[in-house]
Amino acid sequence: MIPYGRQSIDEEDIAAVVEVLRSDWLTQGPKVKEFEEALASRCGAKHCVAVANGTVALHLACLALAVKEGDVGITSPLSFVASANCIAYCGGKPEFADIDRSRLCLSPDKVEEYCKTHKAPKVVIPVDFAGAPADLPRFKELSEKYGFQSVEDAAHAIGARYTFEGREYACGSCAHTDLAIFSFHPVKTITTGEGGAILTNEDELAVKLRRLASHGVEKDSSKFVPGHSKIVTQHQFPAWYHEMQDLGFNARITDIQSALGMSQLKRLDEFKSKRQQLVRKYNEAFDELERREIVLRPPWPENTDPCYHLYTLRLGAACKISRDDLFLALRNRGIHCQVHYIPIYRQPYYVDRFGVMPERFPETEKYFASCLSLPLFPDMDETTFDYVITAVLSLVQ
Ligand SMILES: Cc1ncc(COP(=O)(O)O)c(C=O)c1O
Structure with a gap:
């Protein structure tokens, strides 16, 4: 079966993992730190906390921003459930705003509409859908105007960039959000098996996130709760002393995963270029069909350099086959x-608890009715690509 996405693992990736397996550290050793520093440097963010997966990255991000019972968080309805679940984990109320047709990401206009008619949300989580950056500078403007905090869900978008006022920014840089997260699941652009990361430019948030990811335990004596401990001897804490200051989790990534992550990060430019080449080939193959309204290609938003994680084709009005029949035939x-x-909002959990009406989201509904993600992964060779494109072209017209 040709999958819609899969990892690319080479001999160097394997050697990097084997090296750790032969070392003293399987977890919380030097590779985690190396990986965190490399990620932060690649994105131009000050801090990075690598964690067990993208879902826990979102959860800890919401906790660090103090999302709590009764707070509203807005995210894109066109995303994996984790983008909204993180708000519910904290006792908050997940809300949605419609997507912007030109990017398929959360629409800043719709978020502003919400802010004008309701109390402003506590947090907004734009998602870089399929690897195309959301309009993060607009969200920054809105966050200042309405006083919410923001998390870029860049689970799809490591390696993607955007330009604003003549400057280039990496997705995950946190230039326009308080926090950003990545996922390193095998279908994503780089993988650590399971894995994720949270980035920020704010020192305090970084400290909080690191603590939350490791049982809420603080080991740095300069950050101990003042006057709390009776264990102090001669004004010094014994080396074994630590404090649990928050109800944290074990959300840690391992050295084994981080070694793979380091090796994969070195291949990010290669992956991006292969993905972009494949997207261009798909786009060329569908060019004529788009003019005949048989299909619609994914957007390539202005002033962005996406790193596509998905190739999301949409079926047009003149398409001869339904989406579900095309799915089955393929x-x-x-x-x-x-x-x-x-x-x-269509998931049973959300329908039961939040009862959101699909009619409120016409763009999302239109997209959902006609979308299908075609295979896109760096090791997709020419023969496989030709096989897929021939099949799709013969079925849609
Ligand atoms: C947009 C988005 N956010 C978050 C996640 C969660 O990441 P993970 O699978 O690493 O927990 C995913 C995973 O598919 C995702 O697509």
Whole structure:
């Protein structure tokens, strides 16, 4: 079966992991720090805390921003459920605003509409859908105007960049949000097996995140709660002393994963270039069909340099086959496509608890009705690409 996405692992990736397996540290050793520093430097962010997966990265991000019972958080309905669940984990109320047609990301205009008619949300979580950056500078402007905090869900977007007022920024730089997160699941652009990271430019948030990721335990004596401990001897804390200051988690990543992450990060430019080449080839192959309204290609928003994680084709009004029949026909030919995503508000958990009406999100609904993600991964060779494109072209017209 040809998957819609998969990892690319080479001999150097394998050697990097084996080296750690032969070392003294399997977890919380030097590789975690190395990986965190490399990620922060690649994105131009001050701090990075690598964690067990993207979901826990979002959860800790919301906790660090003090999202709590009754707080509203707005995210894109066109995302993986984790983008909204993180708000609910903290006792908050996940809300949604419609997507912007030109990027398929959370619409800043719709978020502003919400802010004008309701109390401003506590947090807004724009998602860089499929690897195209959300309009982060607009969200920064809105966060200052309405007083909310923001987390860039860049789970799809490591390696993507955008330009604002003549300057280039990396997704994950936190130039326009308080925090950003990545996921390193195997279908994403780089992988650590399971894995994720949280980035920020704010020192205090970084300290808090690091603590939350490791049981809420603080080991740095300069950060101990003043006057709390009775264990102090001669004005010094014994080396074994530590304090649990928050109800944290074990959300740590291992050295084994971080070694793979370091090796994969070195290949990020290669992955990005292969993904962009494949996207261009798909776009060329669908050019004529788009003019005939048979299909719609994914957007390539102005002033952005996306690192596509998904190739999300949409079926147009003149398409001869329904999305679900196309999905099945491709599957019968050994091509495993996927629908990204069922709008989060349509999931039974969300329907039961929050009862959001699909009519409120016409752009998301339109997109959902006609989308199908075609295979896109760096090791997709020419023969596989030709097989997929021939199958799709023959079925849609
Ligand atoms: C947009 C988005 N956010 C968050 C996540 C969660 O990441 P993880 O699978 O690493 O927990 C995903 C995973 O698919 C995702 O697509």
